[in-house]
Amino acid sequence: MTTAADDLDTITERWPTLHEAAGTRPTTTWPPAMGITRLMTEEERQEQAAERADTNPDAPGPRPTPIDVDVLDVMTTIETGLLTTADWLAERVQRPAFRATTGRGWSDDVHRQVVLLAAKDAADPRRWKYTGQRDAPTAAEWLSLRLRNAPGPFRALDEGERQAVENVARMGVELLRRTLGEARRKEAVPHPCPQPCGGQLVVEGGDGAPPVVRCEDCGRTWTEAAADVA
Numbered sequence: 001m002t003t004a005a006d007d008l009d010t011i012t013e014r015w016p017t018l019h020e021a022a023g024t025r026p027t028t029t030w031p032p033a034m035g036i037t038r039l040m041t042e043e044e045r046q047e048q049a050a051e052r053a054d055t056n057p058d059a060p061g062p063r064p065t066p067i068d069v070d071v072l073d074v075m076t077t078i079e080t081g082l083l084t085t086a087d088w089l090a091e092r093v094q095r096p097a098f099r100a101t102t103g104r105g106w107s108d109d110v111h112r113q114v115v116l117l118a119a120k121d122a123a124d125p126r127r128w129k130y131t132g133q134r135d136a137p138t139a140a141e142w143l144s145l146r147l148r149n150a151p152g153p154f155r156a157l158d159e160g161e162r163q164a165v166e167n168v169a170r171m172g173v174e175l176l177r178r179t180l181g182e183a184r185r186k187e188a189v190p191h192p193c194p195q196p197c198g199g200q201l202v203v204e205g206g207d208g209a210p211p212v213v214r215c216e217d218c219g220r221t222w223t224e225a226a227a228d229v230a
């Protein structure tokens with residue numbers, strides 16, 4: 001059983017894979033490269049290219065990369081949930097930065113120390129930021145640290161706050177798994193199982209998780225690194 005903090009880590013780690021599945025980033029080259037964009041039939045590919053091209057489809061030059069709108073929708077849903085939750089939680093648990101009164105000049109040693117301290121406190125990288133870099137991985141990482149009570153200018157979460165973060169984490173990871181799970185594909189391998197069964201081997205991958213070779217008869221599995229994990 002994974003904790004909500006683990007779920008948030010999963011979202012952070014697999015966000016690039018969602019980008020790949022959406023076609024908003026070059027696909028990996030792991031063979032047989034099977035990102036969603038490459039699983040479309042030629043007809044679907046042409047349709048999408050035609051929809052997106054604002055020029056004559058016969059015009060020279062590269063075709064637009066097909067974008068998977070369903071995956072983008074999922075990403076927007078996950079990201080909005082995480083950012084909204086982080087904004088809400090930060091308002092509640094993040095201590096406002098210290099303020100130092102200014103105007104007493106740098107010749108006052110104590111005053112200078114206080115001003116530097118205040119500036120450092122405000123710039124504490126552990127703080128949630130309401131502007132600038134705001135994306136799903138940043139929010140997921142920040143929320144996971146709050147669930148784990150990591151040190152920083154924050155008070156501990158109460159039960160309601162914890163529950164709210166857990167809900168958004170669970171929803172996010174479920175959406176992510178469902179989306180990437182559909183991207184996982186099987187392909188036959190032209191070698192028999194080296195075990196006595198001599199069964200049909202298949203390779204499963206393409207969803208960003210480590211590819212696995214599996215025997216459909218005896219169920220033994222091998223990872224890409226040839227380590228026997230069965």
Ligand SMILES: [Zn+2]
Binds near residue numbers: 193197199217219
């Ligand atoms: Zn076998």
